[in-house]
Amino acid sequence: MNGILGESVAFPLNIQNSKEVQSIAWTSESSVAVITPGDSGKAPTIIVTHNNYKGRIKVIQKNYDLVISDLKMEDAGKYKADITINSTTTKIYYLHVFRRLGKPKITQSLMTSMNGTCNVTLTCSVEKEEKNVSYSWNSLETESNVLQVIQTPGNQGLNYTCTAQNPVSNNSSSISSQQLCADITTDSHTHHTGLLSGLAIIFLAVLILPAVLLCHLRKRKQDAASENIIYTCAKVSKDTQPAEAKIYDEISQSKMKKTKTLGNKPPKVSGYEMVI
Structure with missing residues (x-):
């Protein structure tokens, strides 16, 4: 038998003399439910014996077919119905559940x-x-x-x-x-x-x-060249014109080193050299 996940499946019993049924016991891996006829044409009595099936089992009154609703994947497996009418008859079903x-x-x-x-x-x-x-x-x-x-x-x-x-x-x-x-x-x-x-x-x-x-x-x-420039001041005699009293010249450090050898005194820290 094939069932659809989330839907219902019915197990047909095909009982010929349903009025003579005394009880039906359903089992799978464990007991599932026990069905007994109702009195004076009333609906059958259903006793669910496994918590996994509570609220999901019903029985069709005329033929006692078992219906399981809201199918789950774990519902798949072997089911057995023991039908008692004077004697016991067993029917076996294999349920497969698919999406x-x-x-x-x-x-x-x-x-x-x-x-x-x-x-x-x-x-x-x-x-x-x-x-x-x-x-x-x-x-x-x-x-x-x-x-x-x-x-x-x-x-x-x-x-x-x-x-x-x-x-x-x-x-x-x-x-x-x-x-x-x-x-x-x-x-x-x-x-x-x-x-x-x-x-x-x-x-x-x-x-x-x-x-x-x-x-x-x-x-x-350019930055390196600007760092090598040293300013010197030359003082001229009094006879020189006022506008030409001081003359500034730019000499490189190499010239400064040569000037160093000419005099006995070292140049001042200010970086200016006086020439008379």
Whole structure:
């Protein structure tokens, strides 16, 4: 027997003389419930003997068929009904619980494009992968969930439909061949745009970086040259014109060292040398 997760399942007893039923004991891995007929045509009495089934069991009055509602995955398994009518008859059931399948998802991978031809791998899958789920593609003779597609300009009007099926349900999803190639074209354009942007940034860096380094080196040279300048003061005689009383000259440190050897006294700390 097959049941659907969250829905109900009925166990048919097919009792010929239901009015003669004395009791029905249901068991699975443990006791489930005991059913006894009601008095004077009243509904049968149900005694649930396992907490897992409380509030989920009912009995169809006419034939005593057992109904379990709100099925859970753990409800799957072997069920046994011991029917007592003068003597005891046993019936055995095997319950399987499945999910009702939603729309399968089609994903694309290993996409390549060359000379207008698209080579794509399609994979079909359901949200929660389970056992006993089979897949098929259109009228193709394949039961795999993977399909290899070679799309050429001549067959762009095709649709690829995947159908997922289990013992209680089936569902389908489709994708067009035009959509496949369009996705590849978009991805390729995006890739080329990103590549060109990267090359442009590298080219600008190659142009700007040397100029920045050159300016930095030139500034350092200018700073070094300015530090080597020393000012000297020459005092002239009284006969010299007032406007020419003092003459300033710039000499380098190398000249200063030569001047040092001429006199016995070292130059003053102020950096000025007096010449008479």
